[in-house]
Amino acid sequence: MSLNFKQNYFELFSLPVQFPLDKRLLAHNFRALQSQHHPDRFAHGTDQERRIAVQTTGYINEANEELKSPRLRARYLLILQQVDFELCDTTHDMLFLMHQMETREALEVAEQADNALEQVDQIAQQVKHGVASIENSFQQHLQAGNLSEAKDAVLKMRFYERLNDEAKRLQEKLEDEMFA
Amino acid sequence: MALLQISEPGMSTAPHQHRLAAGIDLGTTNSLVASVRSGDATTLADDKGEHLLPSVVRYFDNGAILVGQQAQAALTDDLQNTIASAKRLLGRGVADVKTFNGVLPYEFVKSDSNVPLIRTVAGDKSPIEVSSEILKTLKARAENTLGGDLKGVVITVPAYFDDAQRQATKDAARLADLTVYRLLNEPTAAAVAYGLDQEEALDEKIIAVYDLGGGTFDISILRLNRGVFEVLATGGDSALGGDDFDHAIAEWILQQLGETSADQQTLRKIMVEARRVKEVLSDKEEVNVSVKGFEVSFSRDQFCQLVEPLVKKTLFACRRALRDAALEKEDVMDVVMVGGSTRMPIIRERVEAFFEQPPHVDIDPDKVVAVGAAIQADLLAGNKPDSEMLLLDVIPLSLGLETYGGLVEKIIARNTTIPIAKAQEFTTFKDNQNAMTIHVLQGERETVEENRSLAKFTLRGIPTMVAGAARIKVTFQVDADGLLNVSAEEQLTGVKSAIEVKPSYGLSDNQIETMITDSMTNAKVDMEARKLREQQVEADRTLEALDSAMANDGDDLLSEDEKKTLSEARANLVAIKASGTTEAIETAIKAMETAAAFYVARRMDGNIRTAMAGKDINKFKD
Ligand SMILES: Nc1ncnc2c1ncn2[C@@H]1O[C@H](COP(=O)(O)OP(=O)(O)O)[C@@H](O)[C@H]1O
Ligand SMILES: [Mg+2]
Numbered sequence: 077m078s079l080n081f082k083q084n085y086f087e088l089f090s091l092p093v094q095f096p097l098d099k100r101l102l103a104h105n106f107r108a109l110q111s112q113h114h115p116d117r118f119a120h121g122t123d124q125e126r127r128i129a130v131q132t133t134g135y136i137n138e139a140n141e142e143l144k145s146p147r148l149r150a151r152y153l154l155i156l157q158q159v160d161f162e163l164c165d166t167t168h169d170m171l172f173l174m175h176q177m178e179t180r181e182a183l184e185v186a187e188q189a190d191n192a193l194e195q196v197d198q199i200a201q202q203v204k205h206g207v208a209s210i211e212n213s214f215q216q217h218l219q220a221g222n223l224s225e226a227k228d229a230v231l232k233m234r235f236y237e238r239l240n241d242e243a244k245r246l247q248e249k250l251e252d253e254m255f256a
Numbered sequence: 257m258a259l260l261q262i263s264e265p266g267m268s269t270a271p272h273q274h275r276l277a278a279g280i281d282l283g284t285t286n287s288l289v290a291s292v293r294s295g296d297a298t299t300l301a302d303d304k305g306e307h308l309l310p311s312v313v314r315y316f317d318n319g320a321i322l323v324g325q326q327a328q329a330a331l332t333d334d335l336q337n338t339i340a341s342a343k344r345l346l347g348r349g350v351a352d353v354k355t356f357n358g359v360l361p362y363e364f365v366k367s368d369s370n371v372p373l374i375r376t377v378a379g380d381k382s383p384i385e386v387s388s389e390i391l392k393t394l395k396a397r398a399e400n401t402l403g404g405d406l407k408g409v410v411i412t413v414p415a416y417f418d419d420a421q422r423q424a425t426k427d428a429a430r431l432a433d434l435t436v437y438r439l440l441n442e443p444t445a446a447a448v449a450y451g452l453d454q455e456e457a458l459d460e461k462i463i464a465v466y467d468l469g470g471g472t473f474d475i476s477i478l479r480l481n482r483g484v485f486e487v488l489a490t491g492g493d494s495a496l497g498g499d500d501f502d503h504a505i506a507e508w509i510l511q512q513l514g515e516t517s518a519d520q521q522t523l524r525k526i527m528v529e530a531r532r533v534k535e536v537l538s539d540k541e542e543v544n545v546s547v548k549g550f551e552v553s554f555s556r557d558q559f560c561q562l563v564e565p566l567v568k569k570t571l572f573a574c575r576r577a578l579r580d581a582a583l584e585k586e587d588v589m590d591v592v593m594v595g596g597s598t599r600m601p602i603i604r605e606r607v608e609a610f611f612e613q614p615p616h617v618d619i620d621p622d623k624v625v626a627v628g629a630a631i632q633a634d635l636l637a638g639n640k641p642d643s644e645m646l647l648l649d650v651i652p653l654s655l656g657l658e659t660y661g662g663l664v665e666k667i668i669a670r671n672t673t674i675p676i677a678k679a680q681e682f683t684t685f686k687d688n689q690n691a692m693t694i695h696v697l698q699g700e701r702e703t704v705e706e707n708r709s710l711a712k713f714t715l716r717g718i719p720t721m722v723a724g725a726a727r728i729k730v731t732f733q734v735d736a737d738g739l740l741n742v743s744a745e746e747q748l749t750g751v752k753s754a755i756e757v758k759p760s761y762g763l764s765d766n767q768i769e770t771m772i773t774d775s776m777t778n779a780k781v782d783m784e785a786r787k788l789r790e791q792q793v794e795a796d797r798t799l800e801a802l803d804s805a806m807a808n809d810g811d812d813l814l815s816e817d818e819k820k821t822l823s824e825a826r827a828n829l830v831a832i833k834a835s836g837t838t839e840a841i842e843t844a845i846k847a848m849e850t851a852a853a854f855y856v857a858r859r860m861d862g863n864i865r866t867a868m869a870g871k872d873i874n875k876f877k878d
Contacts, residue, residue: 119636
């Protein structure tokens with residue numbers, strides 16, 4: 077049975093088109109689709125069957141990646157509503173940007189502190205809260221149909237993602253040093 | 257006697273006909289072949305009853321070739337013609353191999369293809385050819401034992417292997433005339449071998465596979481749910497293995513001998529003795545070291561102290577993999593031990609302490625990978641149509657493209673489930689740019705030089721447009737074996753170019769093995785380097801924009817004096833860009849923008865459409 081590529085990612089996994097996600101259901105349906113379409117199921121198939129299997133599972137994997145990540149899921153929901161994202165798009169919320177810069181600097185300072193790990197953990201916690209609140213506001217804007225505000229929220233998520241990466245990297249480094 | 261079955265005309269195989277299939281563990285140190293017979297997966301022995309085939313090949317001047325035990329016996333006598341550890345060289349370029357000089361006693365020669373060749377009495381041999389000899393031996397063993405031709409095999413590779421190494425493994429299989437159903441990651445194979453999917457207890461469980469072999473270390477975190485194995489994260493160090501434990505002992509021996517250096521022959525002898533000593537210490541508390549008439553006793557405690565840094569290194573990688581999988585130690589419900597080096601008591605103890613549970617060690621750690629590969633091969637051969645088992649692997653290292661300024665833009669992140677296809681749009685940097693070089697890289701670092709260069713190709717025939725107007729879509733497609741295809745297309749005109757990635761071995765200094773570790777420790781350096789590069793690129797863009805504007809309407813809109821002011825500001829930026837710090841360049845860009853502000857205003861006023869891209873105009877505005 078071949079896959080209908082015209083479905084959107086949510087439909088592909090039989091999920092409602094919405095921001096809140098049932099992760100277990102996604103994982104479950106992901107496995108079910110993979111079991112059905114994976115190239116290993118066509119090890120003896122024709123070349124064409126195998127090619128299609130690679131394309132199909134590639135599509136399933138990409139869809140899974142997109143839905144698993146809150147930012148990509150949010151972005152995708154907007155794209156479904158014809159919102160464009162350009163490479164150079166960024167938020168112009170100066171207050172937000174200042175705050176991001178401060179957090180970044182705080183991380184740099186924390187790294188040098190005596191109780192570095194504690195401080196970095198604390199900042200990471202703040203970043204988590206920030207992420208939660210931005211996801212919240214995305215959901216509200218989306219429901220209210222304020223697409224440009226919703227888009228701004230998605231762009232802000234990217235900043236949090238970077239902060240989060242940076243915090244994670246620091247935690248890892250500091251823990252390694254302690255462990256050594 | 258049963259009636260002979262006659263199949264319908266046109267039906268190629270009877271549906272329940274058993275196809276002969278095998279799993280091959282092509283190891284750095286030892287290789288094995290296994291197959292499912294009467295429902296049981298077992299490794300196959302040679303005519304002397306040996307299961308392990310040492311991954312050693314010896315070449316003779318009359319064209320004869322010896323593989324395995326007999327070749328290994330000659331390791332110290334016929335250094336140059338006896339090739340061990342060829343797997344370490346698979347998929348590596350000439351530059352990578354340079355660092356092996358001194359470690360490996362071979363004479364390397366360059367070839368046209370940039371694949372390093374090893375000079376032997378039987379001619380120059382590539383690591384792919386050497387590996388194919390091992391595969392041929394195993395194939396013959398399997399066909400003799402099973403009594404027929406193999407329809408297909410599953411060959412295992414370290415989860416850590418990059419694209420070039422996987423490709424080389426497949427090439428070796430082709431040379432050995434084997435049909436490869438699939439390249440399978442070693443840790444996944446091990447998890448399959450333990451039949452952890454057969455246990456009913458739970459809905460879902462997390463498994464850690466710790467694989468310490470002769471030359472590599474792998475740690476993988478898998479999720480198992482109703483027969484589906486999903487690799488969540490994989491990490492490790494492709495230059496850390498039992499050999500390094502041997503090295504530690506060898507160095508200690510050299511110290512005891514009071515020698516700082518020794519000839520190749522003696523070194524090999526010491527290495528062989530070191531390995532023996534290490535293996536004895538897995539069963540005994542104390543061992544006698546004896547080299548060149550020198551005797552000294554060596555205890556397990558001494559050994560543990562020597563290798564402590566190595567043990568720790570593997571545990572760091574475990575923590576990292578857990579973090580990548582976004583899991584805690586407590587989430588891990590099974591720990592599987594793989595590789596001969598996990599026989600060392602110190603390793604078992606420390607892994608047990610780390611994961612706070614005893615690891616699985618019941619299947620022989622040497623054989624477990626081959627056994628898992630055999631189970632998968634049996635399945636792919638179609639011998640088990642009702643099995644639910646499915647193995648979902650991930651890509652071990654991120655894939656990306658070189659962008660302007662020697663930076664890498666990641667297209668597919670490591671630990672993404674494969675197969676996968678991803679596309680990314682790029683645009684031109686200069687006005688009227690007609691060609692674009694697509695440089696494909698693999699690794700975690702941010703700059704080009706520090707990642708593995710996989711391929712380079714050029715997309716030509718981009719129509720004449722202003723900078724930033726072209727839309728070039730680059731698509732990465734990774735198949736179930738982890739092999740990559742890249743294609744590029746200009747969206748407006750449909751100009752296309754595609755390549756099956758064959759390694760270009762562009763790496764200048766050999767950092768592949770430690771790429772991930774490096775990317776962590778060097779994160780800070782990277783960030784600074786990145787910021788500097790970004791400012792340099794920014795400076796270039798600003799300069800380009802000014803030049804392009806002046807060429808267009810400079811003569812009409814500017815007086816000679818004004819032109820002089822601008823060209824001074826320009827020269828200042830050029831100088832600082834070349835040697836300045838990130839901050840200095842930033843300041844110089846600002847200064848030039850300020851100096852040019854009046855000119856920009858004049859251009860805007862005149863509502864002159866220039867060839868400048870919108871983005872660059874914006875730059876001058878503020
Ligand atoms: N009893 C033992 N104690 C310690 N190390 C051992 C023992 N047996 C084998 N090894 C080591 O295991 C390594 C080979 O492991 P193996 O899994 O076959 O490697 P690979 O996968 O690299 O081919 C060698 O370094 C060898 O010295
Ligand atoms: Mg191995």
